[in-house]
Amino acid sequence: MQPATQQIDTSFDSIIDELVWRGLISVSTDLDALRSDLAAGPVKYYCGFDPTAGSLHLGHLVQLLLMRRLQLAGNVPYALVGGATGLIGDPRPTAERTLNSRDQVAQWVTQLQAQVSGYLSDEGDNAVRLVNNLDWTSQLSAIDFLRDIGKNFRVGAMLAKDAVSARLKSDAGISYTEFSYQVLQANDFLELFRREGVTLQSGGQDQWGNLVGGVDLIRRVERASVHALGSPLITNSDGTKFGKSEGNAIWIDPELTSPYAFYQFWLNTDDADVIARLKVFTFLTREEITEYERLVAEEPFRRAAQRRLAFEVTAIAHGASQANAVIAASEALFGQGDLATLDAPTLAAAVDELPHADVEIGTPLSAIGVETELFRSAGEARRAISQGGLYLNNVKVDDADAKLSADDLLNGGFALLRRGKKTLAGIRVNTGDTPGLRSGF
């Protein structure tokens, strides 16, 4: 199975029209002005990613794909990783951030740059440029900052920004450090405008205040009119937060969220959301997505749209071969066939995709469940078993004290433990070929 080619949909007159159709623009500066600038020739644009963790997550993926679409339309992307802004911290609506060490932030910058460059082409005239705002911020003295930059900002306007006013109203208040964040980000836009001629910044809707901060600053000091695009926060139709599974973020780093878990996340997309997700997260054309819209309406039980979505996004993030491997594993594990009929290599590959444990015959199933993180504690495991929520090789486990026996092993010495309907873990048993010595070291 091959993923869709990354391309723009030529049935649209302008890339802007495609972005609007995909639901990627919720707020913007003058769209018609931007449309004509884009029609006149390649536009240089940027989006910033602050290093607040060692990996980007699905919220960032929206921005990366928005950037990619603009790049496919011939424009020049500048991917900014905020080595400076990451040291300050964007005000969250709820509470003050804990500052991370400089070493930590520097390390995250390196990691995020590597991730970001995987989503944007580095070939041709409009290859991606990686920039770091620490390059122009680290040498700035407090006096320069206050005289040259700060003078352009009115406190009244700064206080009016949603991010700041929300915090002022909350119990947490806001530090001067975080209050200053918007100045740094506005200055980034100005620097990129001056140095590189960047005239468009995109970002999430929650960044809108910061985006227009840059636009205003450039208008004020350079007398130039530049653009900003804000994409909507992706929300689930049932009101829960998008991009979380069991309360944990879905990361694009395969070490943090396995490709299998990543694929399963998308596969479980709600019918009510799946078309919107195809628009945002895949390169399928309008025509193809319209067809899936029909399929969801007429035969939702086949879940064709979810399957395609899961495959496409997994391929974008982890590559086509990994996406196909994960599909094969999912089909083996969720297929109708008897697990006992699966051959050892198929099982081995499937177990490899799952959290798994190497254990010995006689280990209590509850302990295996804890080791594979199916459960947080033995008590939770016992509780689940008593509620009928644990299965060994698709057979419900009745006894909270049940242990793994040799009869439970499938081909190749594997077994499968399942919590609830769809959370799986693999069990591998060392079949005793190795000497049973437990020499001290």
Next chain:
RNA sequence: GGCGGGUUACCCAAGCGGCCAAAGGGAUCUGACUGUAAAUCAGCCGGCGUAGCCUUCGCAGGUUCGAAUCCUGCACCCGCCA
């Protein structure tokens, strides 16, 4: 610097000497129904575990037979005044 208010389990939030492992809501989780969906209903929801025990209510001490609840000190947060 002064005065007042606050810090409870994943989140919000009650409790104000024993009936408190701690109300209520949300989230997560499990079951039924299903399409590895949604909605709905039911259960669970600190740890170990048959009873029972252990660790928790910002931190450290103290009073008491007994403290999340009272006292002292400390830290942090919010507001008003200077």
